[in-house]
Amino acid sequence: MSKQFKVDQIDHVEVNVPDRYKAAEWYDKALGLSILPDHKHWADDDRGPLMISSDNGNTMIALFVGQPQGTNVVRGFKTVAFRVSGENFINFAKRKPDTVYYGIDGKPLDSLRVVDHEKAFSVYFHDPCGNELEVTTYDYDYVKSNLEI
Numbered sequence: 001m002s003k004q005f006k007v008d009q010i011d012h013v014e015v016n017v018p019d020r021y022k023a024a025e026w027y028d029k030a031l032g033l034s035i036l037p038d039h040k041h042w043a044d045d046d047r048g049p050l051m052i053s054s055d056n057g058n059t060m061i062a063l064f065v066g067q068p069q070g071t072n073v074v075r076g077f078k079t080v081a082f083r084v085s086g087e088n089f090i091n092f093a094k095r096k097p098d099t100v101y102y103g104i105d106g107k108p109l110d111s112l113r114v115v116d117h118e119k120a121f122s123v124y125f126h127d128p129c130g131n132e133l134e135v136t137t138y139d140y141d142y143v144k145s146n147l148e149i
Contacts, residue, residue, distance in 0.1 A: 010059060012051065013080050016066030017129045020050035023063050026128055027052055029099035031082060031135075033061060054082075068129035079124070079132040086139025090147050093123055093135075101125040104132070114147065121147075 017023035020043055027033040033052040039060075042048035049062035061080065084092065093114050100108045104126060112123045121143045122136040137143060 012049075012060035012062045014049065014062045014064055015080065015127075015129075015131050016068050017063050017127075017131075018065065018068070020063040020065060023127065023129060024050055024052050026099060027061065027063075030101065030127070031133075036060065068127075068131055079134050081122070081134040081136050084135055084137050086137050086142035086146070089121060089123075089135065089137035089139065089143055093121075093147060100128070102128060102130075104130075106130060116144075 015023075024033075024035050028035075032054045034054070036051045036053055036057050038057070039049075039051035043050040043063075046065060049064050051057070051060045051062055053060045093112055095112075101112060102125060103109050106126070109125060112125060115122045115124065119140055120136055120138045121140065122134050124132065124134050126132055
C-alpha cells in the first residue's frame with residue numbers, strides 16, 4: 001500500500017510589483033522579509049523573481065515585475081497572511097511604524113486596526129503596490145490578556 005502524498009509547507013507566494021527592489025525594501029522595513037542572497041541571481045532576468053523571507057527561505061515571497069492586484073478582481077490569492085506569535089503580534093499591532101502601511105484606497109493608514117476573530121487576531125493592510133497583507137496570530141488568550149484593544 002502506497003503512502004498518501006502530502007505537502008510539507010507552502011514554499012512561496014508570488015506577488016506582482018512594479019519594482020522588485022523597491023518593494024523588497026518596503027517588505028523588509030514593514031515585515032522583516034529580507035532578500036535571500038542564494039536566490040538573488042533569479043532576479044537578474046527581468047522575468048525572474050526576487051525572493052524574500054523572514055525565516056531563511058523556509059517560507060518565501062517571490063516578487064515578480066507585473067501589475068499589482070490593487071482593487072482589481074483577480075483569480076488566485078487575495079491576501080497573503082503572515083503568522084506570528086502572540087508576543088510578536090502585540091509588538092506589531094502597537095508599533096509606531098517607521099514605515100508606511102496602506103489602506104485599500106492607497107492612502108497611508110494612521111494606525112493598524114486589530115480584528116478579533118474569536119479564535120485568532122489579525123491586522124489587515126496593503127503594501128505600496130496595493131497587495132493585501134495580513135499579520136495574524138492564534139495565540140488568542142495571550143493576546144486577549146495582554147493587548148488593550
